[in-house]
Amino acid sequence: MCRIPTWTGFLRVYREPVKISIELFGQLAPLSPRRQTLDLASHAMVAEAARVLGLNPEEIGIITIDGVQSEMEDALEPDCRLCFFPYLSGG
Numbered sequence: 001m002c003r004i005p006t007w008t009g010f011l012r013v014y015r016e017p018v019k020i021s022i023e024l025f026g027q028l029a030p031l032s033p034r035r036q037t038l039d040l041a042s043h044a045m046v047a048e049a050a051r052v053l054g055l056n057p058e059e060i061g062i063i064t065i066d067g068v069q070s071e072m073e074d075a076l077e078p079d080c081r082l083c084f085f086p087y088l089s090g091g
Contacts, residue, residue: 018042018078020049026086028055040076047072049082061087 017039024034038049046063050072062085063070065077076082 016042018044018076020044020076021079021081022049022053023081023083024053024055025084028059028084028086042078043075045072046070046074046076046082049076050084053084055084059086060084 018041020038020040022036022038024032024036032053036053038052040048040052046065047057050057050060057072060072062083063072063074064081064083064085065074066080
């Protein structure tokens with residue numbers, strides 16, 4: 001039997017950065033621009049974007065990706081619009 005070496009173990013999958021449109025609302029953006037664009041690794045999660053922006057996850061009330069309510073563990077697709085909202089209060 002002829003053994004053919006496979007090189008898949010040596011291949012490195014290169015993934016280009018993904019541009020994400022970010023919008024921050026309320027007290028989440030007191031010192032940073034309300035609208036930003038981030039370059040993140042392909043298939044990065046919302047938590048990674050929050051970390052890069054320096055956001056405290058405990059202060060984030062609602063997250064939307066392209067207008068759909070999302071969670072910190074959701075993956076970000078190329079050219080999506082990610083919004084962070086603070087907790088809302090009132091009566």
